[in-house]
Amino acid sequence: MLMLSDREEISRGLAEGLQYKEIASRLGRDPSVISREVARHGGRAGYRAVAADRVACAARERPKVFAVERSPRLRAVVCRQLRCGWSPASIAGRLPIDYPDDQACRVSHEAIYQWVYAQPVSTLARELISLRTGRTARRGGRRPPPAPRIRQPRYIDERPAEVEDRAVPGHWEGDLVIGKNGRSAVATLVERTSRFLVLAPLTGRDSLTVGDAVIASTGGLPAEIRRSLTWDCGTEMARHADITATGLPVFFAHPHSPWERGTNENMNRIFREFFPKGVEITSDPNYLAMVASEINGRPRKIHNWKTPSEIFAELVEANASTG
Structure with missing residues (x-):
C-alpha cells in the first residue's frame, strides 16, 4: 500500500521527467504499481500526491458507498431505465452515449446488480424497481447435481x-x-x-x-x-x-x-x-x-x-x- 510519502516521491519523479522504472527503483516497488497509480489519479500531467492520497483513503473506507449512489443523477437514470425494463448491461452501455460529458454517470452492470440486490424488497416495490428476471437476490446454495451425460451417442x-x-x-x-x-x-x-x-x-x-x-x-x-x-x-x-x-x-x-x-x-x-x-x-x-x-x-x-x-x-x- 502506497503512503503519502511514497506519492510525494512519485510526484517529484514525474516533475523531473523520470520514467516509471526509475521512480519504482527509488521506492523499491514494481514499475506496474507506479504506472497504475499515476494512471488512476490524473496521469503524468495531472498527478497530485495529496489529492491521490485522499482519494485512495476514501476508497479504502468501509462500508463503501454503492457506485449507483455516488451521484444523484446517476441513481435517477438507473432507476428510470430499470422501470422501463432495461437490463443493467443496457444501462451501463448507454450511459457514455447519453451523458458523454458527465463522468459521474458511469457505472458497470455488475455494480447495478449489486445495488439492486442490496436493496430491501419493500424499497424496490415502493420505487417500482425490478430486474427483468424478477429476481431480488442472487441465487445461492449448492448447485444441483449435473444431469447424466449421453454416453456413446450414435448421430x-x-x-x-x-x-x-x-x-x-x-x-x-x-x-x-x-x-x-x-x-x-x-x-x-x-x-x-x-x-x-x-x-x-x-x-x-x-x-x-x-x-x-x-x-x-x-x-x-x-x-x-x-x-x-x-x-x-x-x-x-x-x-x-x-x-x-x-x-x-x-x-x-x-x-x-x-x-x-x-x-x-x-x-x-x-x-x-x-x-x-x-x-x-x-x-x-x-x-x-x-x-x-x-x-x-x-x-x-x-x-x-x-x-x-x-x-x-x-x-x-x-x-x-x-x-
Missing part, C-alpha cells in the same frame, strides 16, 4: 440411408415438450412417413422415466414400424441404450440442429395449439390420446388430403400382409 450420420426419403416407414423422431415452469412435460413421437403422432405421458423428465415411456408407447408396434428413433441431445435420453435394446435403435441429431428433426419440430408447434407455452401439460394418458387423435385426424396436403391416421393404418396393414 444421424449413422442412420440408414432409407430414412431420408421417407419411402420406408417405421422411422420416428422424438422430443420433449415442456409445460409451465418446467414442472410437466410430454414426449412427442412422430413417424416420418405418415406424420402420425404418438404422445407419451410423463410423470418426470429424468432419463429413466422418459426411456420407460418411449418403450411403453412403441412396444406394441410391429417391428417393421419401429425401425429407428431420432432424438435431440437432451439428457433425458441418457438411457438410450435401454430403448435400443428393445429393437428400436436411437440416433441423435447434432447439437443445436433442430432442422435435423424438422418433422418433430413442426408437430410440436401443432401440439402447442392445445398446450401453449406457460400452461401445465397433463399426464392423463386418455386426454393426451384424445389430443393425438384430433391432430392425427387432420387431412394433410402432403398426403393428398388423407389423414396421418389413415396413412399410418395403411402402413401397418401393408407390413402385416407382407410379413
